[in-house]
Amino acid sequence: xxxxxxxxxxxxxxxxxxxxxxxxxxxxxxxxxxxxxxxxxxxxxxxxxxxxxxxxxxxxxxxxxxxxxxxxxxxxxxxxxxxxxxxxxxxxxxxxxxxxxxxxxxxxxxxxxxxxxxxxxxxxxxxxxxxxxxxxxxxxxxxxxxxxxxxxxxxxxxxxxxxxxxxxxxxxxxxxxxxxxxxxxxxxxxxxxxxxxxxxxxxxxxxxxxxxxxxxxxxxxxxxxxxxxxxxxxxxxxxxxxxxxxxxxxxxxxxxxxxxxxxxxxxxxxxxxxxxxxxxxxxxxxxxxxxxxxxxxxxxxxxxxxxxxxxxxxxxxxxxxxxxxxxxxxxxxxxxxxxxxxxxxxxxxxxxxxxxxxxxxxxxxxxxxxxxxxxxxxxxxxxxxxxxxxxxxxxxxxxxxxxxxxxxxxxxxxxxxxxxxxxxxxxxxxxxxxxxxxxxxxxxxxxxxxxxxxxxxxxxxxxxxxxx
Ligand code: SAH
Ligand code: SF4
Ligand code: F3S
Numbered sequence: 266x267x268x269x270x271x272x273x274x275x276x277x278x279x280x281x282x283x284x285x286x287x288x289x290x291x292x293x294x295x296x297x298x299x300x301x302x303x304x305x306x307x308x309x310x311x312x313x314x315x316x317x318x319x320x321x322x323x324x325x326x327x328x329x330x331x332x333x334x335x336x337x338x339x340x341x342x343x344x345x346x347x348x349x350x351x352x353x354x355x356x357x358x359x360x361x362x363x364x365x366x367x368x369x370x371x372x373x374x375x376x377x378x379x380x381x382x383x384x385x386x387x388x389x390x391x392x393x394x395x396x397x398x399x400x401x402x403x404x405x406x407x408x409x410x411x412x413x414x415x416x417x418x419x420x421x422x423x424x425x426x427x428x429x430x431x432x433x434x435x436x437x438x439x440x441x442x443x444x445x446x447x448x449x450x451x452x453x454x455x456x457x458x459x460x461x462x463x464x465x466x467x468x469x470x471x472x473x474x475x476x477x478x479x480x481x482x483x484x485x486x487x488x489x490x491x492x493x494x495x496x497x498x499x500x501x502x503x504x505x506x507x508x509x510x511x512x513x514x515x516x517x518x519x520x521x522x523x524x525x526x527x528x529x530x531x532x533x534x535x536x537x538x539x540x541x542x543x544x545x546x547x548x549x550x551x552x553x554x555x556x557x558x559x560x561x562x563x564x565x566x567x568x569x570x571x572x573x574x575x576x577x578x579x580x581x582x583x584x585x586x587x588x589x590x591x592x593x594x595x596x597x598x599x600x601x602x603x604x605x606x607x608x609x610x611x612x613x614x615x616x617x618x619x620x621x622x623x624x625x626x627x628x629x630x631x632x633x634x635x636x637x638x639x640x641x642x643x644x645x646x647x648x649x650x651x652x653x654x655x656x657x658x659x660x661x662x663x664x665x666x667x668x669x670x671x672x673x674x675x676x677x678x679x680x681x682x683x684x685x686x687x688x689x690x691x692x693x694x695x696x697x698x699x700x701x702x703x704x705x706x707x708x709x710x711x712x713x714x715x716x717x718x719x720x721x722x723x724x725x726x727x728x729x730x731x732x733x
Pocket of ligand 2: 424425426427428431432433434468469504
């Protein structure tokens with residue numbers, strides 16, 4: 266059945282990872298099979314991200330490399346999908362004339378027809394039109410690209426928030442939520458195929474269903490939690506302005522909901538938050554953190570921050586540092602502000618010089634890394650529950666004596682990466698991906714933990730297993 270091959274290179278967020286699976290499903294239903302090496306692909310797809318200038322530059326350097334393959338194998342077809350495709354359309358083909366197909370974020374459902382036209386010798390083609398509604402996978406689900414154990418499920422498309430710096434509302438269109446019944450059915454299919462954990466995806470999951478009059482996000486979580494065989498539920502991203510009491514209550518009610526929330530704050534300065542059009546203030550954010558911790562004391566809180574937004578003063582930045590210190594984030598994604606063409610912030614002044622942005626970013630990362638390390642060190646000696654994802658090599662192969670020792674890797678409920686080894690006894694167990702296991706933490710770093718499998722729950726002596 267499979268007489269043609271495809272390769273997808275995905276840049277960008279989890280939504281793009283999910284979309285790559287939609288593309289893969291559609292292509293496999295047409296008789297294509299995935300290959301890991303673009304050299305061996307009849308169809309190579311670059312699934313792009315436009316969030317910052319750097320991500321966009323990556324697209325063109327990757328296209329340059331693929332052009333080299335195409336020179337050697339002119340029969341290869343080259344397609345560009347995702348957010349840059351949606352925003353730039355045919356301009357991509359003007360800059361990279363060897364690109365056979367540009368398809369936007371709402372054209373994935375039309376990918377089969379477009380690929381058939383390429384096969385028939387048509388091209389170059391471009392489709393950055395709208396979709397018919399929310400995209401759904403119909404027919405067989407070939408789970409090919411994401412790891413089986415932990416899967417993303419997009420529950421809503423687009424974004425209506427128009428934060429002034431952000432390109433997503435233009436690249437992904439208006440917010441649209443999927444039917445809850447179809448989401449639950451998809452989770453059931455994934456669990457039947459071996460998934461133990463799902464992450465529900467949307468740019469602002471808190472407004473799920475509002476526009477369409479579907480159920481609330483908290484209700485959706487309750488329905489997903491009822492899927493038998495599913496061990497863990499995560500979601501991202503939560504916008505602070507819409508984090509409802511019902512969702513906070515879900516952390517009190519639902520055991521399967523993991524001990525983690527990603528709650529991007531973007532800045533600690535009210536003045537900058539207003540210029541960003543975030544529609545909440547610093548104090549609102551701190552209150553949300555307190556309420557989350559009141560219902561789930563062990564909850565890990567991670568965030569995104571932009572430094573050097575136009576007009577950000579040293580005082581504004583100090584307020585960001587102060588907020589980071591006050592919250593004690595478990596993880597932070599910090600970016601320097603990048604002008605995106607067409608966004609309101611790109612017209613705001615004064616711009617912060619790159620050298621200042623770099624200095625602020627370094628100071629922020631330094632503060633955060635020290636805080637995260639201290640939080641993680643408090644876990645040394647404790648036992649945590651880890652969802653095993655698979656085998657991994659030791660992260661520092663320079664360590665004498667055990668360069669080749671196989672290690673295992675997984676995550677805690679609080680989304681911390683734990684690399685762990687097995688005890689050296691003869692009856693050492695053999696972990697398998699998808700198992701939940703107790704691991705005793707022996708060392709902590711800013712971004713991960715190191716531990717040893719703790720096989721005997723009786724030996725835990727009452728230590729909290731939920732601690733991480
Ligand atoms: N919907 C999510 C964010 C998705 S984009 C939310 O509202 O939280 C992921 C992150 O990229 C954002 O949280 C922001 O920190 C960062 N980002 C977005 N646009 C940016 C820009 N123009 N420059 C720098 N960082 C940006
Ligand atoms: Fe971008 Fe704001 Fe929408 Fe997030 S909520 S995707 S930052 S516009
Ligand atoms: Fe990038 Fe598009 Fe996601 S711009 S961050 S891939 S929504």
